Amino acid sequence: MIINGKEIALKIKDQLKNDVETIRENYSRMPKLVVILIGDNPASLTYVRNKERGCDYIGIESEIIKHDSSFSERQLLEEIEILNNDETVDGILVQLPLPKHISEEKVLNAIAFDKDVDGFHPHNVANLFLGQNSLVPCTPKGMLVLLEKINYDLDGKEVVVVGRSNIVGKPVALLCLQKNATVTIAHSKTKDLKKICSRADVLITAIGKPKFFNHEYIKDDAIVLDVGINRDENNKLCGDVDFEDVKDKVKAITPVPGGIGPMTITMLMQNTIEAFYKRNG
Numbered sequence: 001m002i003i004n005g006k007e008i009a010l011k012i013k014d015q016l017k018n019d020v021e022t023i024r025e026n027y028s029r030m031p032k033l034v035v036i037l038i039g040d041n042p043a044s045l046t047y048v049r050n051k052e053r054g055c056d057y058i059g060i061e062s063e064i065i066k067h068d069s070s071f072s073e074r075q076l077l078e079e080i081e082i083l084n085n086d087e088t089v090d091g092i093l094v095q096l097p098l099p100k101h102i103s104e105e106k107v108l109n110a111i112a113f114d115k116d117v118d119g120f121h122p123h124n125v126a127n128l129f130l131g132q133n134s135l136v137p138c139t140p141k142g143m144l145v146l147l148e149k150i151n152y153d154l155d156g157k158e159v160v161v162v163g164r165s166n167i168v169g170k171p172v173a174l175l176c177l178q179k180n181a182t183v184t185i186a187h188s189k190t191k192d193l194k195k196i197c198s199r200a201d202v203l204i205t206a207i208g209k210p211k212f213f214n215h216e217y218i219k220d221d222a223i224v225l226d227v228g229i230n231r232d233e234n235n236k237l238c239g240d241v242d243f244e245d246v247k248d249k250v251k252a253i254t255p256v257p258g259g260i261g262p263m264t265i266t267m268l269m270q271n272t273i274e275a276f277y278k279r280n281g
């Protein structure tokens with residue numbers, strides 16, 4: 001089975017659209033997301049445009065603030081402080097990566113945790129670690145929702161996550177653990193990656209290497225969630241997994257594009273609505 005993330009995301013977006021309609025009828029203002037983009041990284045520009053489109057579709061207000069790459073750390077921190085204090089703003093997202101002269105750590109720490117729709121603030125990270133209610137990072141959240149939608153129960157399953165980033169690898173591992181999976185986090189220093197991946201009931205790949213995982217890494221009837229967004233030798237979008245090589249071996253797999261990507265944006269919209277409700281009761 002090919003997991004159609006685009007279609008599943010669209011269904012969720014339509015539900016969120018209804019939620020926003022209910023907000024329109026009952027509140028004096030709409031949920032609002034502010035996205036800050038610094039510099040002109042082409043991938044970031046595309047991501048930000050997609051976020052704006054997602055907001056428009058659902059009926060969330062959005063504001064994209066763009067600065068050139070000379071914008072200073074101090075200016076950015078001041079801007080975040082103003083948005084933190086702006087009662088009409090529910091979600092603040094600073095697009096990563098940031099230029100080298102700006103500390104990612106300082107910036108992520110500066111965002112009010114109840115407006116941190118990325119779920120990257122230490123307060124939200126700690127809550128996720130503790131299994132407490134928090135704003136959860138969008139890509140990991142989207143993956144768990146996909147598994148739910150295909151009625152896959154993680155209880156007692158072997159999950160192998162390849163990649164240990166704060167954005168994807170670590171949080172998705174915690175979420176799977178919360179669902180009673182046995183979780184392994186593998187990474188660039190892992191020995192015998194093939195052997196470890198081959199025991200996975202669910203393999204999650206987030207390493208950014210085009211078509212790295214072929215059938216030798218995959219157990220028969222595994223579920224494969226491919227987070228990679230890469231270009232292959234023909235400049236075509238592809239995942240970390242060699243889709244054609246593994247598709248007949250797996251129980252289910254997310255394609256690239258059209259798998260995890262659309263879910264990430266949708267979860268951002270959901271987090272923005274969640275932040276709105278948390279702040280407005």
Ligand code: GUN
Nearest residue numbers: 093094095096097118167
């Ligand atoms: N850059 C790539 N992915 C992300 C993300 O999930 N959030 C932010 N803020 N920047 C990103």
